[in-house]
Amino acid sequence: MFGFSRLSAEGKVGVATGVVFFSILISRTVLSERVDVGTRASLFRVQFVLFVNSLLLLGSLYIWKRVVTRLCGARHLEPASTWTHRCWRAAVLLFLALAHCSYLSMFYLVDTEPHWLSMLSFSCLGMYVILLFLLVLFGCASRVLQMFSKGSAVTVSDSSRQTVLALMMTALLAMYGLFNAAQPPRVVEVEVPLEKLPTSMDGLKLVLLSDIHLGPTVGRSQLHRIVTMVNQLEPDVVVIVGDLTDSQVTRLRTAAEPLGLLKPRLGSYFATGNHEYYTADVDSWFEFLRSKGIEPLHNSNARVSRPGQTQDWICLAGIDDLEASILRYPGHGMDVQKALSDCSEKYPIVLLAHQPHAAKQALQQRPDINLVLSGHTHAGQFFPLTILAFLVNPYFCGLYSISEHTSIYVTPGTVYYGIPMRIGSHAEITQITLKSA
Template identity: 40%
Template sequence: MLAVLGFVAVLALTTGLIHLYLWKRLVRDTTHPGRWRRVGGIAALVLALLVPATLLGTQAGLYWLAWPGYLWLAVMFYLLVVLVVLEVPMLVTRLVLRRRLAAAEPTTAAPEPVLVAAAEPTTAAPEPGLVGAAGPPEPPAAGAVTAAGHDPGRRLLLARGAAIFAGLTATGITGYGVRTALGPPRLDRVQIPLAKLPRSMDGLRIATVSDIHLGPLRGRAHTERIVAAINRLDADLVAVVGDLVDGSVAELGPAAAPLRDLRSRYGNFFVTGNHEYYSGVEEWVQEVDRLGLRVLQNQRQEIRARGGVLDVAGVNDLDATGTTGLAAGPDFAAALGDRDPSRPVVLLAHQPLAAVEAAHYGVDLQLSGHTHGGQVVPFNLVVRLAQPVVSGLGEVDGTKVYVTNGAGFWGPPVRVGAEPQISLVELRSA
């Protein structure tokens, strides 16, 4: 819970700064002082508070906050991205307009000398246009250039155009992302050669799924659809590589129950992800085991199939490092240290980063999730800074790493550039 509160605090500060920027670009720059600017300011404040309120509220069971809060989080993200991208062309456009206005400004001619008559004073009113004529100055016409070289009318029009473009783009991308995230998971088939795999085991198939994320926005129907899709694959093994839930067994036990219907020839396996540690990992380990999945907690299982032998190992999530008991952190030595090195081994580990340590134990293949494939472009670029592989097949120090995009989502019900996915990994003898 402390980890969640810390995350919410950081997110609240970040979203506060983001909403300040959005207020400047979408409200202050597009309105005159007065009623509408005040309304926009209040709306920005309410939306800024909605994000941390949603995260805390859903933890407390206020699930009605989930849809408006998470949808706004997605729209906010894409508003920020589009407006930041527009900063450069907007700046260039303002500079070009300023130069054109300055070039079009008429030059002031030097005054002609005026002859002054001698002697007698006159009381006649001066003629218009003569030096010394009285009268107030003419007010500047609408659209006139100010002393600073700006045209307020054109600047306002430019700001409103950018705001409309950003709003339409952000809502359009979010709508597409919602449709993708709530749609059926795509099947990804991949063949991976393993040098140690016996020829008799060539073609062994492992159905791999991660990041199902049962929670306030996804329930039992989501699990049923995933189970049905996996069962259609007629796989030899099933691997569920973490982040099954975002909530307790009491809240989500019925939603996870369809997992008991998973079918495979040689076994169904599960390893913990970081979100299990936010949701009561001890209870979930027992619940998943009760549903018929073998939970590999720093353990290894020998698979004898087709006249060959394969080791399937699993480690607890990296985020549990330093903990003990049933919720203990990863222990690669316990899972891999005393195995027969002539056998191929497939390691189930939630985070791709685990491959850095797994490579020291000669792991042939690691199956992971966690990244969601980035979930929303361009966030995938940020994920690359933390994980060695974001999506698909890669390699870390000689260990092959396959990362599936996940079948669910976390936070906003949005996926852009990373469809939900179930993967069928086919092992081939090299």
């Protein structure tokens, strides 16, 4: 206790962050089978908010020192200057508070359309991430330059100029990111050669959606725009590869209604993502999707064929997301063999697997899969998160040729998650045309 009291503010927050992270590990292992899935999901969401805010607090302390303490650190200030600095402190404090409150909107502000406070707080969170990255980057650059300039110290004025530059760049990047994310998703056309594709199925148009994230910053209007764009493509098949939603059906039923307007010729299909399991409402979502004509592929498959050509088909399979097993969600868990149990070696196999890691594992178990469709990465969504997304995923974005007869396509996502920004990436509706190899 005495040692803890001597820790700096950053040290205390670091310890608190470690405690929260350790509690997440405990709840996912020791407690996971002792409480019901709804309680586990609620506990996970609370822990997640605490963990995120602990990390944010570390960054907030750093931002405050650079943006407030150093910029307003003069001791002998004129009255007008003092008043300006007080206003600046209040503005920075409000900005940080909004960033910290962003994930609380997942609990209280989910409705048919995004609430203005959700949009504001998540926008602040995006700016927070950009600003923190730039401040750390400039700070590291200064240290490197100091090392190569014979130890000459960085002056207060130099540090202030760096901070002002970081603030200006953050404002410009944030405005671009908000504008970019508000645009309709791009329609990207991809041709994929498929071994064993029957002649009657040549040219099959499959539209891929993923990572729509209905929730605090994505609502009915955006979903309706997506559905309209998909119908204009006149697809044969529509597939949604996970992370459709960030909340329960009871809160998003009206927002999700446009899904019933999808009009593919041969059917719509859905496979779960990790965020479906965070809602603890997967079965209710399955029921809702079926009522809208969308078939969930829950470690299962469907034969897709053209009318009058039932002897020619492709096996379209879907697996549960990896997070189902981690959360020990009852009756769910990735099972590739079960998902492909009715697939014939004579016909091509297309697998829906939300996470690229799941795609990689599936191909290790069944190398005969011809095409895997994934999402999850958002192509990083916005810089600097792009770096992390690229490093932690085996496949990042786009079409990958794994072997002569196997390909993986990873979509950057159809909307965005939480933060309404895209920098260095674009939302995408993917039209995949299957061609005979």
